[in-house]
Amino acid sequence: MEIIPQLISRYSIVLYAVCGIACAYFLLTGVASLRELRRAVFRLERNAVISRTISALLKAVLCLLGAGGIYGISTMTPATATNSLLGEATGTPSGIVIPTSMPTAIITSGQALAGMSITPTIVFLDAAGNTVTPDPAQAGALAATEVFTTAVTLTPIEVTAEVPAADLATNTPEVQSTSSPELMTDCSNPSAQITNPVPDEEVKGIYTVLGTAVLETGGWYQLEILPQGSAQWAMIGRGDATVTGGVLFENFNATAFAPGAYPLRLVLLGPDGGIRAICRIPMTIGPSS
Numbered sequence: 001m002e003i004i005p006q007l008i009s010r011y012s013i014v015l016y017a018v019c020g021i022a023c024a025y026f027l028l029t030g031v032a033s034l035r036e037l038r039r040a041v042f043r044l045e046r047n048a049v050i051s052r053t054i055s056a057l058l059k060a061v062l063c064l065l066g067a068g069g070i071y072g073i074s075t076m077t078p079a080t081a082t083n084s085l086l087g088e089a090t091g092t093p094s095g096i097v098i099p100t101s102m103p104t105a106i107i108t109s110g111q112a113l114a115g116m117s118i119t120p121t122i123v124f125l126d127a128a129g130n131t132v133t134p135d136p137a138q139a140g141a142l143a144a145t146e147v148f149t150t151a152v153t154l155t156p157i158e159v160t161a162e163v164p165a166a167d168l169a170t171n172t173p174e175v176q177s178t179s180s181p182e183l184m185t186d187c188s189n190p191s192a193q194i195t196n197p198v199p200d201e202e203v204k205g206i207y208t209v210l211g212t213a214v215l216e217t218g219g220w221y222q223l224e225i226l227p228q229g230s231a232q233w234a235m236i237g238r239g240d241a242t243v244t245g246g247v248l249f250e251n252f253n254a255t256a257f258a259p260g261a262y263p264l265r266l267v268l269l270g271p272d273g274g275i276r277a278i279c280r281i282p283m284t285i286g287p288s289s
Contacts, residue, residue, distance in 0.1 A: 005076075008070060008077075009073060009074040009077040012070050012073075012074045015066075016071075019064070019066050023067075026056045026060035026063065030052075030053050030056035034049075036049045037049045037053065182226055182280070183261060185199045185281050186278070186280045187279035187281065189277035189278070191213070192211075192212070192213060192266050192276075193212040194209065194248070195211045196208070196209065196210035196211065197209070197281070197283050199282055201284070202284045202285070202286045203283055203285050204254055204255075204287075205253075205254055206252065206254070208247060208250040208251075209237070209248045209249045209250070209264075210245070210246065210247055210248060211245075211248045212244050212245055213248060213266060214244070215242045216270050216271060218270070219268065219269055219271050219276065220238055220240045220269055221238060221239050221248070223235070223249050223252075223266055223267075224236065224264075224265050225263070225264050225265075226265075227257065228257075228262070233265070236249065237251070254285045254288075257285050261284050262282070262284070263281070263282055263283075264280070264282075265280040266278070
């Protein structure tokens with residue numbers, strides 16, 4: 001039966017409002033009955049009006065008495081009882097005072113290997129990281145309110161795998177070439193082909209360049225070489241007629257360049273000067289004999 005006074009104390013404001021509204025209603029009803037009493041002429045009519053007036057006033061008095069009773073119950077109900085009721089609704093146990101700085105529970109395990117059971121050890125730490133012994137009420141709050149921070153530390157497992165030498169030989173990663181992109185062969189368009197020299201061929205002295213250059217009407221082609229340490233291609237020869245598997249340039253002087261690797265390219269241009277196709281190969285200029 002203790003729950004009823006607690007509920008009344010908790011919802012006293014709502015009950016006060018209900019009693020006030022009911023009391024005002026009955027008072028207004030009694031006042032209206034008194035006005036009717038002034039207009040009543042017959043005795044029976046006056047008796048009925050008087051009865052309604054008295055009934056309304058009695059009900060208003062009962063509402064006032066009810067409000068007084070609610071006030072008395074609210075005053076006599078202990079505050080701890082109300083706090084206990086609120087604690088049940090919010091999940092916080094009554095009678096337990098939780099400090100602002102609650103110790104931290106850390107769960108550690110000596111062995112956390114697969115297949116083994118873990119026996120946790122609970123250690124309480126304060127905000128500064130020092131080990132403390134909590135009050136029994138606080139220890140109960142650990143399980144009841146779950147405000148403690150729980151950390152699980154697992155022992156790492158070191159795994160060593162042996163790989164046979166044969167697997168290393170077959171699974172060796174490929175090493176990508178770090179050569180300049182300009183020294184890579186790119187002759188995908190059949191209208192522009194260099195057949196002599198072949199890629200990576202060594203060239204010496206006066207050399208004849210062979211290949212194919214299919215031109216548009218009014219177009220031309222250029223043979224260009226990229227000097228070492230330069231970003232600008234240098235033209236070594238040009239032609240205005242289509243060449244199919246023939247001589248593109250027959251007087252290339254390789255001695256004008258220092259020995260080393262060079263990219264050589266054939267560029268086809270249209271009548272408007274726009275590039276139509278490119279064939280690029282790497283070659284090596286050897287030392288002059």
